[in-house]
Amino acid sequence: MSRPHVVIAVANLPVERDRRVIRECRALEGAGYRVSVICPRGTRGLRVVPGTADTRILAYPQPFAGGGLLSFAVEFAWSFFWIALRLAQAVLFQRARAAQACNPPDVFWPLALAMRALGKPFVFDHHDLSPEVYESRGGNPTGAVHRVLRLLEWLSLRCASAVVSTNESYKQMAIDRGRVRPDRITVVRNGPAAGEITVRPVHKSDKHTIVYLGVLGAQDGVDAAVLAAAELRHVRSDWRMVIAGDGECLADLKALSTAQGLDDVVEFTGWLGPEEVDELLSRATVALQPDPPTPHAERSTMAKTVEYLGRGVPVVAVDLIETRRSAAEAAVYVPTGAPKELAAALDELLSDPERRATMSGLGRSRFVEELAWEHQASRYIALWDRLLARYGADKVPAPRPAPHDQVTTGRARAETS
DSSP: OOOOEEEEEEOSSOGGGOHHHHHHHHHHHHTTOEEEEEEEOOSTTOOBOTTSSSOEEEEEOOOOOOOSHHHHHHHHHHHHHHHHHHHHHHHHHSOEEEEEEEOSSOOOHHHHHHHHHTTOOEEEEEOOOHHHHHHHTTOOTTSHHHHHHHHHHHHHHHHSSEEEESSHHHHHHHHHTTOOOGGGEEEOOOOOOGGGOOOOOOOOOSSEEEEEESOOOTTSOHHHHHHHHHHHTTTOOSEEEEEEOOOTTHHHHHHHHHHTTOTTTEEEOOOOOHHHHHHHHHHOSEEEEOOOOOHHHHHOOOHHHHHHHHTTOOEEEEOOHHHHHHHGGGEEEESSOOHHHHHHHHHHHHTOHHHHHHHHHHHHHHIIIIISHHHHHHHHHHHHHHHHHHTTOOOOOSOOOOOOOOOOOOOOGGGGO
């Protein structure tokens, strides 16, 4: 019996750089589904999603890179054309039974209507809050662009057969803004699987290591982390800061570090692979989540924080709704993320090894018992089983063992959700 074929569409980056989608593919494969991913072309010659058995990549060329309103619009229109074409080919020639679209952008609702008209389910995987991202990057919250983004979000939520939300705040927003019935929404959080993480023995050093791991975007508050380092230098010298990641602000952050005279204590590593992340966080005394309290950050689950908790690293974070839901007592919270606040919290935690040990244990427990991908995957697969049964798909064959490869670490705008 053939395996039901699910097609996943990702528009904002190649699939090999989207850890959430890789995990979804692995979960579907392990449950007996056949999977394909439509995405912009990334690594040349890559045909199968890394870490999967046989999930095919249906790549398309992406010559555009959004940097302004017009270029984003062109990029998204181009992506819509190619994703529509690839999905039609999958339905007509590869017996695709269902589809999932991951935002941003929120432009794939016409495909949801088309799939449902054909009697095939369509899932909207709500990775990010596009109106709030626009606002956090300086957009006018009462302007025409914001209203268009709200409309596109509403259409995406309303037209899908089911919605996957990355946390309870996104679920509530789908209910309030999208008027989606709660029984059509499944919460599937971001975060690594327990098997992806190697908890190494704590690396002993004469200096404490403070780590930031993630995207270096305008909305991520990493400039406050650099300025906090400048403040902390006035009160103690037994530390260094490692900023691991990449993004549009990398050059500016390096320049800021140089201007503050921090080049000897602040290191920028670029993106790291899984083993390098494990090694870095084994050396970390404290980790940072400096995202400022914007409407987007308040409602979003920061993937970096779950990475920290999974390895038992105590966290200093801005006091945000979803951050508290993730980290609970495994973090020290500051009100606004101002550099002096972050520096004071870091100084306090670096001076208290007993508190750090307690927070480390609490973080690991929360990860193992609630946040690890294994808990999320079971809900994700249950959703697909219900949908395919409702739409009359063939019974799913017995589960197939998934490969044990590590999931690659990569850049994703959606990784904040």
